[in-house]
Amino acid sequence: MTSEAIYAKLLPIVKTYLPEDIDENNINPDSDLTKELNINSAHLVDVVLDVEDTFDVEFANEDMEKLRTINDAIAIIQTKLNK
Amino acid sequence: MDLDNILAKLPYSTPFLFVDSLSEVNESGATGFYKFKEDSFFYKGHFKNNPITPGVILTECMAQIGVVCLGIFLMEAEILKHQSVAMSTTNIDFYKPVFPGEKVKVVSEKMYFRFNKLKCKVRMLNEKNEVVALGEISGMIG
Numbered sequence: 001m002t003s004e005a006i007y008a009k010l011l012p013i014v015k016t017y018l019p020e021d022i023d024e025n026n027i028n029p030d031s032d033l034t035k036e037l038n039i040n041s042a043h044l045v046d047v048v049l050d051v052e053d054t055f056d057v058e059f060a061n062e063d064m065e066k067l068r069t070i071n072d073a074i075a076i077i078q079t080k081l082n083k
Numbered sequence: 084m085d086l087d088n089i090l091a092k093l094p095y096s097t098p099f100l101f102v103d104s105l106s107e108v109n110e111s112g113a114t115g116f117y118k119f120k121e122d123s124f125f126y127k128g129h130f131k132n133n134p135i136t137p138g139v140i141l142t143e144c145m146a147q148i149g150v151v152c153l154g155i156f157l158m159e160a161e162i163l164k165h166q167s168v169a170m171s172t173t174n175i176d177f178y179k180p181v182f183p184g185e186k187v188k189v190v191s192e193k194m195y196f197r198f199n200k201l202k203c204k205v206r207m208l209n210e211k212n213e214v215v216a217l218g219e220i221s222g223m224i225g
Contacts, residue, residue, distance in 0.1 A: 042171030042223055045200040064198050 001081055006074045013050045017043040029071045051077065084159045092155050094168060098124050101144035108156045111193050115148035118186040126183050136181040141207060142173055146220050149191030149205035154224035157196050168224050175218030179209060186210055199225035
């Protein structure tokens, strides 16, 4: 899957957990999920659980530690899909 | 881990401890009890001359027994060091009032525990075994 295709599937998941005071137009591949998009740590877990269902992959604790931006998520998903 | 050990590890004290005892805690859930003392601080103001246990206090009691006690057990089972707890989401419906002096039972069922987030279905029952409150609570534990 191309990173564009992954991004397209990832975007609606991120939007689901975006706080009301953050504009959806602020989302871009470099967005930091917690610092810029203000997704809290509990909802970051929800994002990952939805990603696991959508892409049929499983995140490990190490993946969670590496996950900061949407691009990080795309890279992690791509590595797992190519295995 | 024995139940007294879980109680000893709870990070609360009077006037904000809402767990008296636990009857069962395992991989899939927790059950415990609390009696709302007549002289609890919140009855003075909730409501004026008409004391009823506030929903936020019922929610707190459900979270302490259903999520935090279970979380302490699960962290211990994974040999992780338990450091802190924080409520992240609650969605509770209330069905019956709880008056001063009533004893309640709280029963939780684990929905998932991943990346330190523990999400549970939690119900509170009164002494007549009627559902007082029912919903979902999640918290970050670790």
